[in-house]
Amino acid sequence: MLLVWPVVAGCSVYSFTGTNIDPTVKNISIQTFQNNASNGPSFLSQRFTEDLKDYFQRNTSLKITPRDGDLQFEGQIIAYDFAPAAIQKQNGVDQAGVNRLTVQVRVRFTNTKDPKQDFEQTFQSYDDFPATQDVARINNDPTAIRRITNNIITDVFNKSVANW
Template identity: 85%
Template sequence: MIWSKFNRLTLWLVVLALLPALAGCIRYSFTGTNIDPTVKTYSVQTFQNTASNGPSFLSQRFTEEFKDYFQRNTSLKLVPRDGDLQFEGQIVAYDFAPAAIQSTNGIDQAGVNRLTMQVRVRFTNTKDPKQDFEQTFQSYGDFPATQDIARINNDPVSLRRITTNIITDTFNKSVANW
């Protein structure tokens, strides 16, 4: 069958007319987010440290890392309060305990210590309240027994691994819908 110029032109016009309609149906992000286009802002209240231990800077550092992660991975604007997406919560546990016991010359001692952190997060989506949740997220890191808690607290890389896991899990639950 031979396509006339008129038929090809008509086909292209139909395709061009349908493109805007199809583009409006597709929502995709390279970060895996699934954010409603009406959501423009987010707010993060300071995560208070209600755990009985933990470094004094933990609350501020966790909150700032939380804000930074969302700024890097979404196009949402951070506002001081009342964002379309709202995050708040507490650091409820910060525990350092032996994770693996080893026996040396009949003496039991820690071979590995584990730092476990738990954060309770309340998420409010003002555009879609069905997505609201309150959940405790947990992460841990294992450290040689020769490394004490004071040294780990002063090493931002060690602590950042644990906090990043919690923040990533919160991100996935709130905006990636995993």
Template identity: 75%
Template sequence: MYSFNGTNIDPSVKTISIQTFQNNAPNAPAALSQRFTEDIKDYFQRNTTLKLVPRDGDLQFDGTIAAYDFSPAAIQQSGQASGLPSAGVNRLVIQVQLRFTNTKDSKQDFEQTFQSQKDFPSTQDLASVNNDPTSLREVTRNIITDMFNKSVANW
């Protein structure tokens, strides 16, 4: 079982179901849950021949957005007379908990938390990051790629 996109999917596996990832992170933008779920669906449809079904797929993805944290990542001394330290860089960290079920081979089932992060200039606040879909997709794309690799590429 080999394909050019690096997947290792048993030929008996034909379908995939991806439930909406619920947003349990209080700081996350409201639209993140839906956007993240749709991005996962798109990624699997582009990179596999699996048919997306609403539920009970041969491969099943279910999970939550567990953390969405925006905090200072690099502290630097201020050039001002007060000399107080300030954030040089802010970091966004997103964690997603995944329950993966392979109905054809339960030995491949797993639950795992996936995490990705991106640094932003200290001049960019949380509201501007939340309103920048390109930046958010960059962080979530890393998580989706890791989920893909763990579930169907066996990496």
């Protein structure tokens, strides 16, 4: 037990949630991520922004502030695209067996306490759906889209405060 204590005591900015946040960082501001993708559902902007805030609240002790946080996020949803992902021959005709929905989000992160941590990066994730599933139904299914955006949120979190 004595050997473990110096290692834990010497690591003042690491937490057991995997974050690496400077103790002087107290709050975070997350601006609404505008949906600049021409074909994304109307709820995407608000849902993504709120889910990002919720993720940080669940996984850190940072307080959300409307603006000028120690950590600042802003950006936009830049792509929301369906494309065939698995082409199959059916009766001699090439057809999509699976359609892939890809979402890309451009994120600008500012760390006012340590500007070396700042970044601007595009994050992307996708999910595959049977080609028989109607695209309009997927667009109106927040659960399906949330699977994709949760992957992006996890990547943003890891890049910004877990330094992965």
